[in-house]
Amino acid sequence: MKCEVCRKREATVAYTYIIDNEQQMLQLCSVCVAAQKGAESVGTQQASKIVAKPKIEPQSVDQKELAPCPRCGMTYEAFRKGGRFGCHGCYEAFAAQLAWLMKQIHGAVGHCGKPRVERRERVDPEEELSRLRQQLQNAVVVEAYEKAAELRDRIRALEGLAKIAPVAEKAIER
Amino acid sequence: MTLSEVIHQAPGWLNGAQDQQGMVISCRARLARNLETAPFPSRATAAERDKVIEQVCGAARYSRRLQAAIFLPIESLDNNTRQALVERHLISPALADSQGQRAVLFECDESLGVMINEEDHLRLQAMAPGLQAEEVWRQVGALDDELGAGLNYAHSQRWGYLTACPTNTGTGLRISLLIHLPALVLAEQMERVLRGLTQLSFTVRGFYGEGTQAVGNLFQVSNQVTLGLSEEAIVEGLVEVTGQLIGFERDAQEMLMTEAAAQVEDKAWRAFGLLSNARVLSSQEFMNLLSAVRLGCSLGLIKELNSGFMNQLMIVTQPFHLQSEAGSGELTPEERDIRRAALVRQRIAALRKDGPIGNPEGSEAA
Numbered sequence: 001m002k003c004e005v006c007r008k009r010e011a012t013v014a015y016t017y018i019i020d021n022e023q024q025m026l027q028l029c030s031v032c033v034a035a036q037k038g039a040e041s042v043g044t045q046q047a048s049k050i051v052a053k054p055k056i057e058p059q060s061v062d063q064k065e066l067a068p069c070p071r072c073g074m075t076y077e078a079f080r081k082g083g084r085f086g087c088h089g090c091y092e093a094f095a096a097q098l099a100w101l102m103k104q105i106h107g108a109v110g111h112c113g114k115p116r117v118e119r120r121e122r123v124d125p126e127e128e129l130s131r132l133r134q135q136l137q138n139a140v141v142v143e144a145y146e147k148a149a150e151l152r153d154r155i156r157a158l159e160g161l162a163k164i165a166p167v168a169e170k171a172i173e174r
Numbered sequence: 175m176t177l178s179e180v181i182h183q184a185p186g187w188l189n190g191a192q193d194q195q196g197m198v199i200s201c202r203a204r205l206a207r208n209l210e211t212a213p214f215p216s217r218a219t220a221a222e223r224d225k226v227i228e229q230v231c232g233a234a235r236y237s238r239r240l241q242a243a244i245f246l247p248i249e250s251l252d253n254n255t256r257q258a259l260v261e262r263h264l265i266s267p268a269l270a271d272s273q274g275q276r277a278v279l280f281e282c283d284e285s286l287g288v289m290i291n292e293e294d295h296l297r298l299q300a301m302a303p304g305l306q307a308e309e310v311w312r313q314v315g316a317l318d319d320e321l322g323a324g325l326n327y328a329h330s331q332r333w334g335y336l337t338a339c340p341t342n343t344g345t346g347l348r349i350s351l352l353i354h355l356p357a358l359v360l361a362e363q364m365e366r367v368l369r370g371l372t373q374l375s376f377t378v379r380g381f382y383g384e385g386t387q388a389v390g391n392l393f394q395v396s397n398q399v400t401l402g403l404s405e406e407a408i409v410e411g412l413v414e415v416t417g418q419l420i421g422f423e424r425d426a427q428e429m430l431m432t433e434a435a436a437q438v439e440d441k442a443w444r445a446f447g448l449l450s451n452a453r454v455l456s457s458q459e460f461m462n463l464l465s466a467v468r469l470g471c472s473l474g475l476i477k478e479l480n481s482g483f484m485n486q487l488m489i490v491t492q493p494f495h496l497q498s499e500a501g502s503g504e505l506t507p508e509e510r511d512i513r514r515a516a517l518v519r520q521r522i523a524a525l526r527k528d529g530p531i532g533n534p535e536g537s538e539a540a
Contacts, residue, residue, distance in 0.1 A: 072213040084293070087213035088328035088336040098333070098340075105341055107375075108402020111334025113345040114315070117322025157238070 003029035069093035129158055175244065175282045181258050181498055185284040185301075188489065190481030192304025194420050196472035199352040199392070199485055200303050202263070203310035205318050206337045206346035207296040208328040214338040215274070215291040223275040226295050230288065233324030234279055239286055239317050247277045257494040263301065268292055286317055293338045294346075296321070303485075305416060307349055311409045334401065344401030349412050353419060356391040356469040357426035367422060375399045376415055390461030390488075395419070427473060442470025446478070450522045454508075455515040460491055483525060491517060 003011045009029035066076040071089030079085060079094065091098065099109055132155050139148035187200050208214060209229060212222040227247075234240045248256060248269060256270040265278050269292045280287030289297040298321070300313035328336040334344035342348070358364050371378050375398045380389070395416065397408050430438050445466035449455075455463075468484060470476035489495065491514045497505055500513065 072217050074217065083340075084216060084338045085214060085336075085340070086217040088208060088210060088330075091330060091333055091336050101340055102333070102343065102401055106344065106399045106401040108344070108399070110332050111330075111344045111401060113334055113347070113404045113408075114318075116327055116329035116335075117319055119326055120323040 001027055003027065003032050005029075005032040066094060066096065129155060132158070175242075177244065177246070177255065178498075180244065180282065180284065181262070181495065183284075184482075184486045185262065185489075187285055187301035187303050188482065188485035189303050190483075190485055192302075192306055193481045194305055195424075196468055196481050197354050197420050197423055198305040198416065199354060199481070200301060201305060201307055201310055201349065201351045202299060202301045203307070203314040204348045204350075205296075205298040205314050206294045206335065206342045206348075207298065207318070207322070207325075208336055208338070209295050210326045210328045212295070215276070215293065215295060216338065218274075218291075220275060223291050227275060227277050227290050229325060230290050230296060230321070231279070233321045234288070236324055237317065237320040239313075239320060240279060240281060240288070242282050243279045244282065245277060245279050247275070249275060254494055254497055258498050261492040261494050262489060265289055266292060266297075286313060288317075288321070294342070303482075305351065305413070307351070307409045307413050307416075311347070311349065311405060315405065341398075342400050345403070345405050345408065347400055347405050347408055348396050349409060350394050350396030351412065351416055353393050353395055353416070354391055354465065354468055354472075355393055355419070355423050356465050357430050358423055359391045360430065361426045363422070363426060367419070371395065371415065371419075374411075374415060376412070389458060390465045392461075392465070427469070431473065438469070438473065439475050441466050442473075442475050446470065446476060449518050451519065452515045454511045455491075455518060456511050457491065457493065457514065460514060460518065461488075464488065478526065479522075483521070487518060487521060 001011050003009050004026050005028055009031060011027035011029055013028050013030065014026075068075040069086055069090040070093065072086035074086030074090055074093075076094055076097065079090065085091065085094075103109060132151055136148055136151040136155065139145070139151060187202075190196075190199075193199060209226060211229065212218045212226050215223060215226075218226070231245065234243060246259075248265070251259075253270075256265070259265045259278070260267050260270050262284065264280050264284060264287055266289065269276055269278065269289050272292070274291065276289070276291035278287060278289050285301055287299050289299070298314050298317050300310040300317065302310045302313070330336060335342075335346040337343050337346055355364065355367075358367055368378050377396050377398045379394045379396075380392070395412070397412055400408070403411070445463040449460075449463050449467065464484060464487065467476060467479065468481075471479055471481070471484070490499075493510055496510050496513050496517070499517075500509075505513070
């Protein structure tokens with residue numbers, strides 16, 4: 001029989017997956033199986049399937065009223081078809097529908113995990129190393145050996161276990 | 175380290191550690207991230223994609239974890255190499271087969287990597303042997319912190335990390351385990367188990383095969399929900415569910431041994447005999463035989479092989495790995511099947527020469 005997805009090639013594989021809490025089977029050709037394998041999880045299929053079912057979508061928001069995303073130009077219609085946003089701006093553009101969509105997919109209405117990793121001023125490793133070495137010298141001089149040991153470890157990590165000034169090292173080992 | 179060396183090494187995440195008596199082969203944590211500076215890859219122009227690659231590489235330069243990373247622009251690789259990387263789980267089939275500028279950065283030991291311009295700008299991943307979900311989350315989270323400090327991640331208060339597909343929004347975290355459930359399959363319990371898992375919001379995928387549903391009785395279990403839960407909760411949930419799965423499999427194995435010990439032992443040893451001696455092995459047959467031998471090992475019936483050895487075998491017998499071993503000249507499927515059998519024979523023979531129990535890191539063929 002012909003592959004149920006492309007309808008061109010012969011089906012050679014019975015591909016089992018789960019969608020909407022039911023086990024489904026598709027007769028697929030090897031090319032379409034490879035494409036299915038590419039989908040990170042069955043979840044991506046669920047997104048398109050849910051979004052493509054107009055019956056369960058709330059009537060309160062008329063899709064035609066949703067303007068396309070100003071950043072990338074994607075329309076809500078295009079999103080529904082492909083199951084993918086075009087850019088992060090789409091989240092704002094389609095905000096009216098997102099609460100409903102996310103509830104369907106995740107059963108949740110907001111993020112409660114890791115906050116955004118903030119951008120930091122990057123320090124040149126060489127600068128950082130000489131700064132740390134200076135701090136190490138100072139720590140040894142004032143006999144703050146615990147601090148000195150900590151600095152030594154950080155220096156080592158940055159250098160990849162290169163040797164530090166023998167004097168300072170001996171001082172710490174004492 | 176050269177790419178060829180990578181393809182021939184035994185990656186740490188396959189060494190069989192922490193495998194819960196041979197049941198959990200490996201685990202993986204993946205984070206989806208995007209930059210504010212460009213549309214998502216499918217809608218980005220060539221120039222924008224290039225810029226993303228440049229920015230990610232810039233951030234990676236300051237990352238301790240990617241110190242000795244290998245950088246590969248996918249477009250410049252031939253198909254054989256791309257598919258070999260897919261077989262090693264270093265890149266996804268999507269990254270290999272899609273168009274446009276895209277790349278991968280990965281640590282030499284293959285435990286840590288970043289895909290650039292797949293479905294999202296960045297897909298970070300960490301892999302480890304056995305059931306080490308907390309560890310892979312820790313690793314990938316640390317890499318995320320390092321890279322994020324040099325990039326402008328797209329993130330909103332309400333929706334968390336913004337991804338191309340809404341099924342990844344929020345944490346962007348997908349944790350998955352590769353688990354071996356032969357007794358549950360034999361006992362025809364898998365359908366019930368799958369249903370239960372889906373109701374708990376876990377996705378289960380089998381490895382495909384000709385006409386069968388799960389080749390080698392291997393399943394990939396992963397979380398489905400990425401929003402509304404903290405990353406720790408997601409990890410905890412998966413660990414708990416895995417504990418239950420392992421319990422079910424153990425019960426099913428016990429039942430098998432109570433009712434059909436001789437048949438199970440026979441099946442395992444016959445499989446071992448075939449693997450040790452066959453001259454032609456299709457990948458389908460190889461996976462099925464390996465599964466029977468794995469079950470034999472889990473039950474303590476076969477002591478000759480260990481998980482690390484079998485895991486490594488699973489990787490090197492894949493089509494593009496065999497092709498890379500053969501060098502030039504495209505192998506026909508028949509030639510591949512012959513080479514597969516020869517490779518398996520060689521490795522088992524070498525293992526036997528070195529002693530009944532190979533080292534935990536897995537054996538290399540002589």
